[in-house]
Amino acid sequence: MKAYVIASTLATAVAVNAVGNYGQCGGINYSGSTTCDGGWVCTYSNDWYSQCLPPSSTGTTRTTTTGTRTSTTSTKSTTTTSANCSQATSGGSGTLKYTGVNIAGFDFGCATDGTCTTSKAVPPLSQYSGVDGAGQMQHFVSKGMNTFRLPVAWQLLTPTLGGTLDATNWAKYDALVKACLNTGAYCIIDIHNYARWNGNIINQSGGSVTTAQFVSLWTQIATKYASQSKLIFGVMNEPHDVPDINAWAATVQAVVTAIRNAGATSQLILLPGNNWTSAQTYVSNGSAAALGTVKNPDGSITNLAFDVHKYLDSDNSGTHxxxxxxxxxxxxxxxxxxxxxxxxxxxxxxxxxxxxQSCVTDMCAQLSFIKHNSDVFLGYAGWSAGAFASSYELNEVPNGSQDTLLVSSCLYQQNLP
Incomplete structure (x- = not known):
């Protein structure tokens, strides 16, 4: 497990074998140090995981080895951060606004080149496929989640490029959206096409897919859901290998303008970058600079957030x-x-x-860091529940009332330190 070091003008004594900031310091089968570096506190999350957190964190701190807990009372204090904002180690309330999972199925059959074999889609609703996505969402809400991302193929919604919504397919997808809204949760509409339609990248030189055709799709969707305050609009899933990031930003700007002009003026809109909208390269590949120019029609950036993804396996593919x-x-x-x-x-x-266990360790650390930086991170959604079989590598589908190990250990915010 990796730790990070923040540059500081103050010299800090490093304890021998001490665990770095946000590192694991306890849990079943853990055999490393239980001492945190720099005065940070080993904070209990669950039987499998304890983590070194800032001394300003609230709650009960425990040293945990082989599942045995020793409780001590923690003291809340105020952390002073440098005037240089880049030195801040944490910020915000420590509570995320959005936490949840993806409910996949309507995206099945979509490849990374933007081709979608729509006959392979599995609507995750009992009345269409026997997959009880509505029940899954109710279960997750009962455990404290409040957000669900609902991926769908562009071609399923509009079989003709630039055309109107297909009545039959739209009714099915709308049923999933309504099932989500009926739980009281936030619901993310996610067009799962990688900034492409059948291999052609939107609004790139020499391509055949125009911004106007993509805007037509979003105008129709936003018009139908303009009054739904708990809808979130995920412009596009994982653009990649986009030659001109500024042209892509211009497309995103046109979509944002269309959504707002359709009457959806208050909902959150997620702005996806290049390179699979990777959190690691969002700044370095120019996505942040380009998409940072995207504004609401009134010139504000209210409810416009960067959409980022990140997996934890060896090649960031989410396939291991x-x-x-x-x-x-x-x-x-x-x-x-x-x-x-x-x-x-x-x-x-x-x-x-x-x-x-390796994913419990790393995922809990990742999400705990995000939680303790809630001023800049709004939330997260795990991949994935919905229509996946139990054999799927990253399965998060509950088995009745029983959650998978990763969900029960890390994805419920209240289980994070």
Whole structure:
């Protein structure tokens, strides 16, 4: 597990074998140090995981080894951060506004080149496929989650590029949206096409897919849901290999303008960047600079957040059961610093790992860091529940009332330190 070091003008004594900030310091099968570096506190999350957190964190702190807890009372204190915003180690209330999972199925059959075999879609609703996505969402809400991302193929909604919504397919997808809204949760509409339609990238030189055709889709969706305050609009899932990021930003700007002009003036809109909207490269690949120019029609950036994704396996593909990084030092710490310095916020709408101990360790660390930086991170959604089989590597589908290991250990916010 990786730890990060923050540059400081003050010399800090490093304890021998001490665990770095946000590192694991206890839990079943954990055999490392239970002492935190720099006066940070080993804070109990669950039997599998305890973590080194700032001394300002509230709650009960425990040293945990082989599942045995020793409780001590923690003291709340005020952490003073440097005037240089990049030095801040945490910020916000420590409570995220949005936490949940993806409810996949309407996106099945979509490839990363933007082709979608719509006959492979599995609507995650009992009346259409036998998959009880509505029951899953009710279960997750009962455990404290409040957000669900609902991926869907563009071609399923409008079989003709630039055309009107297909009545039959729209009715099915709308049923899932309504089932989500009926739980009282926030519901993210996610067009799952990788900034493409059948291999052609939107609004790129020499391409055949125009911004206007994409705007037509979003205008129709936003018009139908303009009065739904708990709808969130996820402009596009994972753009990648987009040659001109500024042209992509212009497309996103047109979508934002269309959504607001359709009457959806208050809902959150998620702005996806290049390179699979990777949290690690969102700044370095130019996405932050380009999409930072996107504004509401009134010139504000209210309810416009960067959409980021990050997995925890060896190649960030989300295709391996085991996890190898907690993404704190290389990804979320520098991103938090950039967001804080530039007055922006981000939403981690996809992250996941296998139901194994390595992923419990790394995912809990990652999400705990995000939770303790709630001024710049709005929330997260795990990948994935919905129509996935139990054999899927990153399965988060509950088995009746029983959650998967990763969900029960890390994805419920109240279980995080």
């Amino acid at each position: 059961v085991e996890c190898s990084t907690d993404n704190v030092s290389a990804t979320f710490l520098p991103l938090a610093q950039w967001l804080r310095c530039n007055g922006r916020q981000a939403f981690l709408s996809e992250t996941g790992g296998g139901n194994v």
